[in-house]
Amino acid sequence: MTGPWLSIIGVGEDGPDGLTPAARAALNAAEVVMGPPRHLSLVPTGGERVQWPVPFADGLPLLMERRGRPVAVLASGDPFWFGAGSVLVRDLERSEWHAFPGASVFSLAANRLGWPLERTVCLGLHAAPLTRLRPHLAPGTRIIATLRDGAAVAELGAWLSGIGFGASQMTVLEALGGPRERITTARADALTADHAHPVAVAIEPAGPALPLSAGRPDETFDNDGQITKRPIRALTLSALAPRAGEHLWDIGSGSGSIAIEWLMAHPACTATAIERRPDRAARIRANADALGQDRLRVVEGAAPYALDGLAPPDAIFVGGGLTEALLGRLTRLGARLVVNAVTLESEALVLAAEARLGGELLRVQTARPTSIGGFRGWDNAFPLLQWSWSP
Structure with a gap:
């Protein structure tokens, strides 16, 4: 056939x-209609009907087996x-497909609530x-999120309550745009699992927000x-x-704090x-998950051996364990490098590298007040030498 063979149709x-009319015409012209059971039940069609399997990836080979035939795939709302x-x-050429979006659940929810969508955080948590x-949880923020099913509503309420957001105002939006539509409101700490799929929630958070600045x-x-x-x-994030x-x-x-704050700087980072320590690696994963940065990859092992096969970096931070061999390898990678040196041995390596390669040196020492008898004095931390270098 000439022209697109795949029609992606958003169904409400x-x-x-x-x-x-264009979406209806594409659906009527399809020899094969694929989609999850709920969507297939909403749109009566002739021809071959293929139920999309779970997990989702298992359906892609079924679709590609029919490549070149007129195929319609049913998806929710706006498929993109x-x-x-x-x-x-x-994996398709642009000429092989066209899309017919419907109203997304986010658009429908914003219209029900009277929220400006351009100032609302939209998240797919299904x-x-x-x-x-x-x-994203901060007073004054408005959030719309899709969820897996009705049971996930209660799970969300329990999780929010556990991190101090139990007083958040929650609006549960079920089956928007159809005859089963239902909208209910409750505090996060009063949410139940008595809700039907498809479901989304609108959140007006009340609780302790995370700071936005580094550190x-x-x-x-x-x-x-x-x-x-x-x-x-x-200081380290500023240098990186x-x-x-x-x-x-x-x-x-260590705890993953540098990597996690790097990720928090921008969602595309x-x-x-x-x-090298398994217990700390597990703690890093837990910290990343708790702060919504589960895309952090954690590798157990000691550098430089653990670096083999990793995606090339744009920036590198070394907070400890610096050796001459590691430093030599890192400076050949073409990435920005920040090293925090505390020991005399690592300081010597950093000073020699700066003399050879240039870069910026910064010596920092922090101190906090401590009790000395009935008085107070300064408890000095170890001085730190930071070297920042770009190739």
Whole structure:
């Protein structure tokens, strides 16, 4: 056939009544209609009907087996707004497909609530952990999120309550746009599982927001004492200077605080945390998950051996365990490098490298007040030498 063989059709809860004439024509012309059972039940069609399997990826070979035949795939609302569209066309030429979007659940929810969609955080949590919400939870923020099913509503309420957001105002939106539509409101700590799929929630958070600046409080991260402390972390993130889309190696990650704050700088940033101790690696994963940064990759092992095969970095942080061999390897990678040296041995390596390669040196020492008898004095931390270098 000439022209697109694949039609991606966004279907709402109102079934065929919500389809545009063009979408209806594409559906009628299809020899094969694929989709999940709920969508197939909403849109009566002739020809071959194929139920899309679970997990979703298992349906892609079924689709490709029919490549070149007129195929319609049914998806929810707008297939390219937290939907399946981008996955369906990932390996296709642009000339092979066309899309007929319907109203997304986010648009429908915003219209029900009277919220300006352009100032509302929209998240797809139907196939993602609830902790993805954490960076967005702040008083005054409005959030609309899709959920897996009715049971996930109660799970969300319990999770929000557990992190101090039990007083958040929640609006549960079920089957928007169809005859089963139902909208209910409750506090997060009063949510139940008595809700039907498809379901979304609108959240007006009430609880302790995370700071937006680098150098979050140390207690934000579970740690065993191996953590770059807040003032030094702020200086280190400033030196690393994360930019959208860049990848970080955090070598000797400890609690993961540097890598996690790098990820929090922009949703397009990525990071790999390298940690030789299994208990600390597990703690890094838990910290990343709790703060909604589950895209952090954690590699157990010691550098430089654990670096083999990793995605190339744009920036590298070394907080400990510096050796001459490691330093030599890192400076050949073409990435920005920030090293925090505390020991005399690592200081010597850094000073020699700066004399040879240039870069910027910064010596920092912090102090906190402590009791001395009935008086107070300064408890000085170890001085730190920071070397920042760009190739």
